[in-house]
Amino acid sequence: MNTALLAKQALIEQNQALLARFQAKAPIVELVLQRCQFVDSLVKHVWAQLGLNRFDIALIAVGGYGRGELHPHSDIDLLFLYDNSLCADAENALSQFIAFLWDANLEIGHSVRTLEDTLSLGRIDVTIATNLLEARFLTGTESLFDRLYDAIRQGDFWTSSDFFIAKRDEQNARHARASAFDLEPNIKSCPGGLRDIQTIAWVAMRHFGAARLEELVQYDFLEPAELEELLECQSFLWTLRFALHMTAGRDENRLLFDVQRQVAELMGYQDATQLAVEQMMKRYYRTVRRVMELNEMLLQLFKRATLGQTKALEIQSIDKHYQRRGTFIEALSDDVFDSSEEIIRLFLLVAKNSNIKSIYAPTLRSLRRARRAQTQALQENPLCRQAFMEILRHPRGIVALSLMHKHGVLSAYLPAWRNIEGQMQFDLFHAYTVDEHTHRLLLNIERFSQAEQKEEFPLGSVLINQLPKKGLLVLGAIFHDIAKGRGGIIVSWAALMPSPFVNSMA
Known part of the structure; x- marks a missing residue:
């Protein structure tokens, strides 16, 4: 048997060993690191066997491989870096090296470039620049790697502000192509997926020179609890991706219906009061919502740090607790949400002010703390119910409800809503989870x-404005699918609400 086939068999056996450890609940961080270390040892061995050390070339891992994170069938991204030119013998040896890795069944992505070309391309292409930021030396001429490492950390390579803008725009374009709540999501590129976590790390790497997310706590950009949450989300998504790779037998990131049940079973979910696949997918959707919120908050903070106040945001007082800063609502103190009714009143003020689109990052951080601290549903507080009623009656109430849903406050108010968050729908008529379907309604x-919609919906536009109590229609929409969170049992929405709330809508 030739050596490439032996390497292929060794990789298969190593994946089998990783699968056994995965099923034994070994930490996922250890598994992706172990896979990377095994591939490292293989490529270094092949490099030496082919005599590539006699040439002035650096073998460098980039991309996910550069981060030291490999799932069972992840691509192996390599940069062959040299100084001026390659002789025929070096080119031939590199061709043999690449062919060997392909024959061993590794998915190789590679580039062969001079140091000058690498830096030139990196300056005009943010994807190449990002890969270079994660570059990791493997073997060969280390001095070449050192020169690359130093050059890409100079201010003339990518400034923090330009890099932030490029990665933000890249993320916005990616988010525009898919919903986080598709029933067959791409766990890598969908909003709230692994790319969103990596975007935070990339921006931090460029701005601070940080190598790991943990370092953001040292720079006061991430609180310890937020770091723990982000790492917990990453761990779940890594576990899901690992199981998906093992089930599909290839580098697959789409969680298709065909494999969802096998993936769920491999992750240890079992049918009980809820199907195994439903349990897994509900955890997935709740995870991506958490990642999306953290990503939004942290990128907003990075924007302030990298771009500064190049254009001062207009500030307008709202009341003694809040002000509008540009298109954001901002609390004037960190403890404003100690009074739980202020959690709902924040969104009432959003409804009342058409210039407000989002929540200012420091305020969002305070809101997240307050939301986690709640020990009972907000609907049990009469002042919260009063503010919620005003939201329902307000012409822009749905705008506020949408923001409440985005930031987990609608579920903090209505326990019944919490039950449908991330709830799958196995039929031909729905393209989203129950909560997202209702949100879109x-x-x-x-x-x-x-x-402006009168031409597209002439009858609907007339009827909506003739309703004596639009809030009842909104409430009916919120509860029209709520029974799916109770196993499909038909229940009255009134039975799920406190009687003072129901009476006030009558």
Whole structure:
């Protein structure tokens, strides 16, 4: 048997060993590191066997491989870096090296470049620049790697502000192509997926020179609890991706219906009061929502740090607790949400101010703390119910409800809503989870109310404005699918609400 086939068999056996450890609940961080270390040892061995050390070339891992994170069938991204030119013998040896790795069944992505070309391309292509930031020396001429490492950390390579803008725009474009709540999500590129966590790390790496997310705590950009949450989310997504690779037998990131049940079983979920696949997918959707919120907050903070106040945001007082800063609502103190009714009143103020689109990052951080600290549903507080009623009655109430849903406050208010968050729908009529389907229904009701939609929805636009109590329609929309969170049992929405709330809508 030739050596490439022996290497292929060794990789298969190593994956089998990793699978056994995975099923024994070994930490996923250890598994992706172990896979990377095994591939490292293989490529270094082949490099030496082919005599490539006699040439002035550096073998460098980039991308996910550069980060030291490999899943069972992840691509192996390599940069062959040299100084001026390659002789024919060196080119031939590199060809043999690449062919060997392909024959061993490794998915190789590679580039062969001079140091000058590498830096030139990196300056004009943010994807190449990002890969270079994660570069890790493997073997060969280390002095070449050192020169690359030093050059890409100079201010003229990519400034923090330019890099931030490029990665933010890249993320926005990626988010525009897919929903986080597709029933067959791409766990790597969908909003809230692994790319969103990596984007935070990339921006931090460029701005601070940070090599790990943990370092953001030292720079006061991440609180310890936020770091723990982010790492918990990453661990779950890594576990899901590992199981998906093992099930599909290839580098697959789409969680298709065909494999969802096998992936769920491999992760240890079992059918009980809820199907195993439903349990897994509910955990997935709740995880990506947490990642999306952390990503939004941290990128907003990075924007302030990298771009500064190049254009001062207009500040307008709202009341003694809040002000509008540009298109953000901002709390004037960190402890404003110690009074739980302020959690709901924040969104009422959003409804009342059409210039407000989002929550200012420091305020969002305070809101997240307060949301976690709640020991009972917010609907049990009469002042919260009063503010929620005002939101339902307000012409822009759906705008506020949408933001409440985005930041987990709707589920903190309504326990019944929490039950449908991330709930799968196995039929031909729904493309989203139950909560996202309901959320989009609310947004469509809002569209009927907009003057510019009269041509597209002439009858709907007339009828919506003739309703004596639009809040009842909104409430009906919120609860129209709520029974799916109770196993499909038909229940009255009134039975799920406190009686003072129901009576006030009558």
